[in-house]
Amino acid sequence: MAIIHAEKLSRTFTVHEKQPGFLASVRSLIYRKKIIKQAVIEASFDIDEGEIVGLVGANGAGKTTLVKMLAGIVHPTAGTAEVLGHQPWKRSNELRRRIALIMGQKASLWWDLPAADCFLLLKEIYQIEDSDYSQRLDYLCQALGIGDELHVQIRRLSLGERMKMELISTLLHAPKVVFLDEPTIGLDLTAQRAIREFLLQYREDHKPAMILTSHYMDDIEELCERILLMQKGRIVFDGALEQVMETYSPNKILTAHFQSGVDPERLPTAETLPGQVLALDADHVRLQVPRDGVTSSAQQLLVSFPIADITIEEVEIGSVIEQIFRDGHVKDADR
Amino acid sequence: MGRYLRLYLKFVRFSFSKAMEFRLDFFFRVVMDFFFYGTQLAFFAVLYGQTQELGGWDRSQAFVFIAGFFLVDAIHMTLFANNMWMLPILVNKGDLDYYLMRPVSSLFFLSLREFAANSFLNLVLAVGIFAWSLTQLSSPIDLGGVTLYLALILNGALLYFVLHICFLIPVFWLQSARGLGEIFFSAAKYSERPERIFSGYLRRALVSVLPFSLVASRPAQILFEGADSSALVNIAIVTPLAFGFLLWFWNRALRSYSSASS
Numbered sequence: 001m002a003i004i005h006a007e008k009l010s011r012t013f014t015v016h017e018k019q020p021g022f023l024a025s026v027r028s029l030i031y032r033k034k035i036i037k038q039a040v041i042e043a044s045f046d047i048d049e050g051e052i053v054g055l056v057g058a059n060g061a062g063k064t065t066l067v068k069m070l071a072g073i074v075h076p077t078a079g080t081a082e083v084l085g086h087q088p089w090k091r092s093n094e095l096r097r098r099i100a101l102i103m104g105q106k107a108s109l110w111w112d113l114p115a116a117d118c119f120l121l122l123k124e125i126y127q128i129e130d131s132d133y134s135q136r137l138d139y140l141c142q143a144l145g146i147g148d149e150l151h152v153q154i155r156r157l158s159l160g161e162r163m164k165m166e167l168i169s170t171l172l173h174a175p176k177v178v179f180l181d182e183p184t185i186g187l188d189l190t191a192q193r194a195i196r197e198f199l200l201q202y203r204e205d206h207k208p209a210m211i212l213t214s215h216y217m218d219d220i221e222e223l224c225e226r227i228l229l230m231q232k233g234r235i236v237f238d239g240a241l242e243q244v245m246e247t248y249s250p251n252k253i254l255t256a257h258f259q260s261g262v263d264p265e266r267l268p269t270a271e272t273l274p275g276q277v278l279a280l281d282a283d284h285v286r287l288q289v290p291r292d293g294v295t296s297s298a299q300q301l302l303v304s305f306p307i308a309d310i311t312i313e314e315v316e317i318g319s320v321i322e323q324i325f326r327d328g329h330v331k332d333a334d335r
Numbered sequence: 336m337g338r339y340l341r342l343y344l345k346f347v348r349f350s351f352s353k354a355m356e357f358r359l360d361f362f363f364r365v366v367m368d369f370f371f372y373g374t375q376l377a378f379f380a381v382l383y384g385q386t387q388e389l390g391g392w393d394r395s396q397a398f399v400f401i402a403g404f405f406l407v408d409a410i411h412m413t414l415f416a417n418n419m420w421m422l423p424i425l426v427n428k429g430d431l432d433y434y435l436m437r438p439v440s441s442l443f444f445l446s447l448r449e450f451a452a453n454s455f456l457n458l459v460l461a462v463g464i465f466a467w468s469l470t471q472l473s474s475p476i477d478l479g480g481v482t483l484y485l486a487l488i489l490n491g492a493l494l495y496f497v498l499h500i501c502f503l504i505p506v507f508w509l510q511s512a513r514g515l516g517e518i519f520f521s522a523a524k525y526s527e528r529p530e531r532i533f534s535g536y537l538r539r540a541l542v543s544v545l546p547f548s549l550v551a552s553r554p555a556q557i558l559f560e561g562a563d564s565s566a567l568v569n570i571a572i573v574t575p576l577a578f579g580f581l582l583w584f585w586n587r588a589l590r591s592y593s594s595a596s597s
């Protein structure tokens with residue numbers, strides 16, 4: 001059964017349009033042009049226990065608003081959702097004890113206190129039993145490699161250490177649903193990797209449902225089997241990560257290595273090759289060919305040229321998603 | 336209830352830990368409030384230099400009234416003021432998110448999480464001024480009267496908080512926090528003046544829709560003139576209504592909270 005269920009969930013915001021300049025400012029005191037911005041449009045999906053779902057989209061696509069509606073922070077303007085059987089924006093304590101949110105760009109811990117003190121406050125807020133508290137804190141500290149840093153004021157910790165503390169504070173009450181909004185933002189590669197490994201381990205041990213938003217494709221690739229792709233407030237794709245390739249990557253990469261010692265005149269030129277040439281030299285050729293024409297292109301290469309070895313690869317997933325964001329739209333036919 | 340008390344004690348403990356970190360600020364706040372009390376007392380001393388009676392009260396009664404207001408102010412500064420100062424900023428920046436995620440009343444959390452340890456010393460000072468003002472009273476008072484007065488002053492502190500936060504809540508719709516606090520502090524001047532110097536609609540408003548006169552003036556009146564049932568009923572009706580309005584207003588405001596993009 002789905003732990004998170006959203007049905008036609010929508011949120012609009014009213015913003016005022018203001019022209020630049022002093023006169024426009026004076027005019028805006030009397031008249032303001034209102035613009036209705038549709039942040040999320042009819043989002044529908046289900047997420048099960050133990051799933052880590054990547055919420056992917058460009059800035060302003062509606063990811064954070066969607067997460068905040070599911071976390072009960074923002075009310076929807078239409079549609080409905082249930083998280084662990086509760087409407088999140090009703091903010092029942094029963095639900096809030098079982099969910100958690102971490103935002104890479106916002107600190108939840110008290111800046112001037114050591115993490116250990118912050119955790120004690122959270123213990124009281126979440127009414128965590130003494131034995132559970134010690135056991136979970138030990139587990140989380142061990143998994144994240146935290147030791148004496150527990151007793152250092154938050155503001156004196158490095159960004160990576162702070163994020164680990166945020167993760168501990170987020171998971172101390174053993175939530176069944178975790179919303180991770182850019183948990184690795186700004187961290188160095190080592191810290192990013194450590195957090196990814198920890199999240200996978202935590203999923204293995206506790207089976208929560210997690211929604212992850214991140215602009216780092218490594219996060220998405222390593223943590224999520226399924227992604228929700230958002231564009232201009234709409235979910236334009238919901239499926240396995242590999243499926244993104246079939247839907248949004250019309251091409252594959254075909255690489256052929258030539259036999260050694262071949263007469264250079266027998267080698268192909270760019271014009272004679274069946275596909276878009278990405279690289280060509282005396283040793284190999286690298287082509288981008290349409291997905292449905294891969295077999296015929298490979299056959300044509302094998303027949304026409306002295307080929308020693310041939311490989312067919314998918315375009316890197318990160319590049320595909322980045323391309324989708326760069327283009328700024330998904331083809332209407334794909335919706 | 337016990338849970339909230341335990342939680343509040345934790346807030347107090349951590350607030351003291353934090354306050355001690357910043358020694359200069361700690362002592363500066365004490366000195367600042369000391370000047371505020373001095374200015375208020377001097378204001379009434381000057382007024383009574385010109386007249387024998389103001390709003391039906393003589394000089395000694397006016398000092399008890401103003402000492403009562405100091406108690407309200409010190410309670411407000413210690414328990415609520417820092418939180419009230421932060422609220423519009425948190426709303427404006429979209430930083431309420433984590434507070435709304437915690438399984439406790441968001442109103443409780445956001446109103447009481449910062450205990451102003453440095454204002455706590457001013458509370459002690461205000462109690463001292465209040466005790467001194469009672470010894471200066473020209474007419475005798477009994478212990479029962481003082482006890483009732485203190486209870487009404489605590490009620491006044493609650494009303495003062497309700498009024499303060501109700502003036503700030505519009506930030507959820509206006510987005511800009513500028514001016515809301517200043518409007519409250521201008522309006523709050525009414526609670527520093529005897530109710531009887533006002534008349535007509537304004538006086539009626541000050542004991543009903545904007546009950547600033549119920550904060551310190553009406554309790555002082557009850558102390559000097561005895562527990563008039565209509566005055567007590569007025570307080571007993573307005574306080575729960577004001578608190579009920581706050582709960583409704585708060586929930587409406589949270590529905591409009593739009594957070595901020597990350």
